[in-house]
Amino acid sequence: MPISPLLAHLAPSSVAPAALRTRRRGCLARRRLLGERKTAMGNKGFDLSCSLRKEDDDPKLSPFLRKLFKEWDDRKARGLFHHNIGSCETKVLAGEHNFVATLIEGRDQKKRPTQFGMNQVIQPFDSAKFNFTKVNPEEVIFAFEEAQNDSEKYFDNVPHAVAYSPSAILINVSPIGYCHVLLIPRIQDCLSQRVDKESFLLAMYVAREARNPFFRVGYNSLGGFATINHLHFQAYYLKVQLQYPVEKAPMEKLTTVGNGVSIIQLVDYPVSGFVFEGGACLEDLSDVVSKVCIFMQENNRPFNVLISESGKRVSLLPQSGSSVAIWC
Numbered sequence: 001m002p003i004s005p006l007l008a009h010l011a012p013s014s015v016a017p018a019a020l021r022t023r024r025r026g027c028l029a030r031r032r033l034l035g036e037r038k039t040a041m042g043n044k045g046f047d048l049s050c051s052l053r054k055e056d057d058d059p060k061l062s063p064f065l066r067k068l069f070k071e072w073d074d075r076k077a078r079g080l081f082h083h084n085i086g087s088c089e090t091k092v093l094a095g096e097h098n099f100v101a102t103l104i105e106g107r108d109q110k111k112r113p114t115q116f117g118m119n120q121v122i123q124p125f126d127s128a129k130f131n132f133t134k135v136n137p138e139e140v141i142f143a144f145e146e147a148q149n150d151s152e153k154y155f156d157n158v159p160h161a162v163a164y165s166p167s168a169i170l171i172n173v174s175p176i177g178y179c180h181v182l183l184i185p186r187i188q189d190c191l192s193q194r195v196d197k198e199s200f201l202l203a204m205y206v207a208r209e210a211r212n213p214f215f216r217v218g219y220n221s222l223g224g225f226a227t228i229n230h231l232h233f234q235a236y237y238l239k240v241q242l243q244y245p246v247e248k249a250p251m252e253k254l255t256t257v258g259n260g261v262s263i264i265q266l267v268d269y270p271v272s273g274f275v276f277e278g279g280a281c282l283e284d285l286s287d288v289v290s291k292v293c294i295f296m297q298e299n300n301r302p303f304n305v306l307i308s309e310s311g312k313r314v315s316l317l318p319q320s321g322s323s324v325a326i327w328c
Contacts, residue, residue, distance in 0.1 A: 180236035191231035223302035
């Protein structure tokens, strides 16, 4: 896609120094997020605090990621997945980029079908079609929302934007990797598959909370491999190699915007793409990338996003006429 319109869209507006200092302080403000394990979409839940204590078998895993592993393995033991991803053959392919290939027989036939046209990136939510409020309650790992007091059962440093409606993490019943889950921002609000500033900030927070280089969060727009028109992000844990090919591809820096975020272009890679990193805090990086996503949506351009390095780097692949996203 043309680069100049995108960069013009990111041109920083004039911000008074005092306002800028206030925003910087906001980056460091401590906030708390309540997590509940949910067995249904209703109000009943169980305290998550037991999973956030310090008596951990593996100190390298964050409490959040350990909880995710435990609950995902539990759903696997219950037979909730359409296939056993552990039995699928995975290979690192020879060649310049060392792409990772996994053979999952029958996945396309068993996964939830696409129920919308591919010609529009922005489409209205249709409650008559499948959405994530209709899943088997056992697929829900936990829901979370901002809390009003201090407790062990709260995560730290969550953005205020998630406070208004509980968000949820569900298993992906047709996984492509270990701990493949779905992040559904404000699940009961029934938002269409369309990134906004608040939802992207939530995805960035989840990536940071994992504190693990093998855990990544992704987003597919409509027309860019999303099959459900209900706002969701994908996340999973892949320990085949430390870096995906897209993360170690040759790059060329284009510019640095006003809040310190660098915009970098992929070069000598099978598909075009951009990388975003830097800024004084996670909110800075999230703000720039969400603006690009909104720009892509408003111009009816499908795209894919990969959040890596615990939220410190974001890759974005604009899609052309044929949908091909090559991360790993």
